[in-house]
Amino acid sequence: MRRLVALALLLSACGGQSGEYAQQSQIPPEAIQSGYTFLQPETQALQDDDFANPGFLWVDKGETLFNQIPETGAPACASCHAADNRPLSGVAAHYPVMDEETGKLMNIEARINACRERHQDLAPLDHESDALLGLTAYVASLARGVPISVNIDGPARNYYEAGKDYFFLRKGQFNLACSQCHNDNWGKKLRGDTISQGHGNAFPAYRMEWQTFGSLHRRLRDCDSGIRAEPLDYGSATYMAVELYLAKRAEGLAMESPGVRR
Incomplete structure (x- = not known):
């Protein structure tokens, strides 16, 4: 009511x-x-x-997943996105972007799932799952303060x-x-x-x-x-x-x- x-x-x-x-x-x-x-x-x-912001629980989870080698043995996200190789600092401030391979618009969540399928041979993560929210939160947090x-x-x-x-x-x-x-x-x-x-x-x-x-x-x-x-x-x-x-x-x-x- x-x-x-x-x-x-x-x-x-x-x-x-x-x-x-x-x-x-x-x-x-x-x-x-x-x-x-x-x-x-x-x-x-x-x-x-x-320390009090509850969103950092998801950022921390995402950072762990980002650096973790999947059970399949696929490369971790961090193996491609190192400080000196495709760094992600500030990137989220410029999304959504057009994906050259599909010609479709992608936000951060879609990019994460595309990377999983293309480069890690992993299934896409479900929308609103803690894993996808965590990875998205971690990538977005790397752009905090960026216009x-x-x-x-x-x-x-x-x-x-x-x-x-x-x-x-x-x-x-x-x-x-x-x-x-x-x-x-x-x-x-x-x-x-x-x-x-x-x-x-x-x-x-x-x-x-x-x-x-x-x-x-x-x-x-x-x-x-x-x-x-x-x-x-x-x-x-x-x-x-x-x-x-x-x-x-x-x-x-x-x-x-x-x-x-x-």
Whole structure:
């Protein structure tokens, strides 16, 4: 019931535009703020403390897996990504990227699974598994503090435009678009929370509502469920496109993963 009340308030706060697409308002570059800005001080302090931040449990697990030789005897991730050979420091700040072999857009999770299949002869890891979340968290943590900067030229442009379309598209039983909350009403109160600008720079992140760690795609699925739209599959081309659009929209913000969110 409380969730339904919150959604009713959200509808009231974000309504007012008509048509299939919401008005395509944008946040001026000088006004872009991380979701961290809208957190309670206690939550900010939890993210800032590397010993208390629960997301580091997944970072530590990912670092172990990264350096571990699989039971099959395949090379460890670290054997290819050493400090002087394909280092991963800062790389996550520039994802998603186009994969030259498949011609598809890949985020960090997809790249990890592609590397497992191509270079380690291992099966892909399940979405939201501790292993995939851990490896993603470890790679993302190597980019903490690095400004987001993604390439949307060439084939990536179509994904970027598709992601933008989805962000502005009204959908679900509540007929809401992402932009109505995160462009038009950020900074306003929704029950006890402050609506953020909807950036993904802290993900994968520990979310209080989940009481666990999760990916950006899980957060997108939650948002779609919240407006009574059908959530898409993890790793879907549409969510990949949205991830690219959000990264470009947040360009210049520092990577924060493992973040802590409400």
